[in-house]
Amino acid sequence: DSGVTQTPKHLITATGQRVTLRCSPRSGDLSVYWYQQSLDQGLQFLIQYYNGEERAKGNILERFSAQQFPDLHSELNLSSLELGDSALYFCASGENSPLHFGNGTRLTVT
């Protein structure tokens, strides 16, 4: 058990909709990272937060946004969903590498 908790485990929604994925980092970790894992792209870094503030941005679409709350949990918001957004979304935490990953949220857009 990595100590990183993600909910929900599965999410099925329709195109055009909006969803929110939630992550609780390991106890003591201030950083949260979001990754997308799709069939043809592998693990792609989306965004990192540190103690409530955005620290780094990767290949995150404008339709996607994230935030980290004072209790350090983070949410990834995906809007105007498209079929191509179907993927596994992972959250990771850790102050220094290696990062520790949750078990992901599997998003299916129909």
Added chain:
Amino acid sequence: GESVGLHLPTLSVQEGDNSIINCAYSNSASDYFIWYKQESGKGPQFIIDIRSNMDKRQGQRVTVLLNKTVKHLSLQIAATQPGDSAVYFCAELAGSYQLTFGKGTKLSVIP
């Protein structure tokens, strides 16, 4: 449920044999490397790491080798067991906050 791509390189090994999984990295400025194991339905799990000032590091049944000259990383698993069946990813870090992951290799252990 399958969690990774359909077109991954696959390595099949007999139980008890040694496995070698290779990874070519792209950034010559990368100074930290990690191997992750991902089982079906789970997130990547840390196996072993190595910094660029080393060329070899050993863990329990695993060894990572780093060849900076040709930008190559390998993971050796001794006495491979059925529980080692998974997808293995290498990841590199070049002084930034984001790990860059390779595409992954699927290891299948034949009992």
